[in-house]
Amino acid sequence: xxxxxxxxxxxxxxxxxxxxxxxxxxxxxxxxxxxxxxxxxxxxxxxxxxxxxxxxxxxxxxxxxxxxxxxxxxxxxxxxxxxxxxxxxxxxxxxxxxx
Amino acid sequence: xxxxxxxxxxxxxxxxxxxxxxxxxxxxxxxxxxxxxxxxxxxxxxxxxxxxxxxxxxxxxxxxxxxxxxxxxxxxxxxxxxxxxxxxxxxxxxxxxxxxxxxxxxxxxxxxxxxxxxxxxxxxxxxxxxxxxxxxxxxxxxxxxxxxxxxxxxxxxxxxxxxxxxxxxxxxxxxxxxxxxxxxxxxxxxxxxxxxxxxxxxxxxxxxxxxxxxxxxxxxxxxxxxxxxxxxxxxxxxxxxxx
Numbered sequence: 001x002x003x004x005x006x007x008x009x010x011x012x013x014x015x016x017x018x019x020x021x022x023x024x025x026x027x028x029x030x031x032x033x034x035x036x037x038x039x040x041x042x043x044x045x046x047x048x049x050x051x052x053x054x055x056x057x058x059x060x061x062x063x064x065x066x067x068x069x070x071x072x073x074x075x076x077x078x079x080x081x082x083x084x085x086x087x088x089x090x091x092x093x094x095x096x097x098x099x
Numbered sequence: 100x101x102x103x104x105x106x107x108x109x110x111x112x113x114x115x116x117x118x119x120x121x122x123x124x125x126x127x128x129x130x131x132x133x134x135x136x137x138x139x140x141x142x143x144x145x146x147x148x149x150x151x152x153x154x155x156x157x158x159x160x161x162x163x164x165x166x167x168x169x170x171x172x173x174x175x176x177x178x179x180x181x182x183x184x185x186x187x188x189x190x191x192x193x194x195x196x197x198x199x200x201x202x203x204x205x206x207x208x209x210x211x212x213x214x215x216x217x218x219x220x221x222x223x224x225x226x227x228x229x230x231x232x233x234x235x236x237x238x239x240x241x242x243x244x245x246x247x248x249x250x251x252x253x254x255x256x257x258x259x260x261x262x263x264x265x266x267x268x269x270x271x272x273x274x275x276x277x278x279x280x281x282x283x284x285x286x287x288x289x290x291x292x293x294x295x296x297x298x299x300x301x302x303x304x305x306x307x308x309x310x311x312x313x314x315x316x317x318x319x320x321x322x323x324x325x326x327x328x329x330x331x332x333x334x335x336x337x338x339x340x341x342x
């Protein structure tokens with residue numbers, strides 16, 4: 001049975017990883033608006049993911065302004081898949097025990 | 100938003116996905132009954148009847164109720180996101196929490212994929228780049244003296260057009276998804292699109308060698324509608340894969 005990943009486990013980080021998994025990279029401000037959190041909070045969560053090797057952060061110039069782009073690494077995608085599988089297993093177990 | 104309340108030695112803990120939050124009312128910890136009433140009021144108002152102010156103390160978040168007023172959902176989210184960022188160690192979720200987390204993650208992804216849009220003129224710009232490249236390759240194959248020059252010119256134009264199109268996509272969506280970065284469901288579209296471009300290159304070259312320059316250019320121009328069709332099909336497959 002797959003185990004829950006403590007890095008992805010926090011609800012906001014799970015949503016963050018989930019959004020990142022749908023694309024190659026997302027701009028920091030776009031992520032902040034979508035997840036409805038403060039800059040500092042998102043920055044902290046992104047740092048946690050980067051430190052774990054699950055995400056990368058790079059600066060880019062777009063229309064003359066500096067933007068930060070966040071992307072999931074291959075390792076991050078694999079960890080997310082495992083974490084979601086673990087959550088699914090928890091849900092399935094609960095359904096089995098309920099019946 | 101789902102809230103769960105647990106009784107513990109220090110009073111009541113408000114738990115969302117296993118994150119403990121200490122609740123204080125008016126600056127001082129109140130008896131459990133008062134806390135129950137406060138949270139009952141929040142629940143009754145469909146998400147909030149009290150303004151909450153969160154701050155971290157000794158690695159533990161304290162939420163203080165300051166006044167009775169409308170509490171927007173976004174404030175709760177911000178406060179909870181602070182809670183989640185306090186410590187790396189979090190208790191494991193129960194099955195109900197797991198279900199909620201799973202659905203929240205899936206919904207966030209689905210909504211993000213659904214809102215991705217192709218900017219106006221994206222396919223036209225990319226298609227024009229492809230058409231120029233196809234015609235340049237055909238021209239180079241028919242006239243070997245200019246082969247290198249034609250190929251490089253066509254390639255530069257195509258890369259430039261692709262660059263403009265991708266910048267417009269990034270500016271509109273605040274995100275980037277390359278063809279191969281999408282789900283596997285989109286790979287068939289990419290394969291078919293690549294095969295079609297190769298077919299156009301072959302046809303255009305054959306016509307150019309046969310001294311039918313106008314027809315060759317017209318065949319190269321077919322890359323325009325082909326790119327538009329391919330882009331739309333790709334986007335449809337992408338959204339369906341995340342639905």
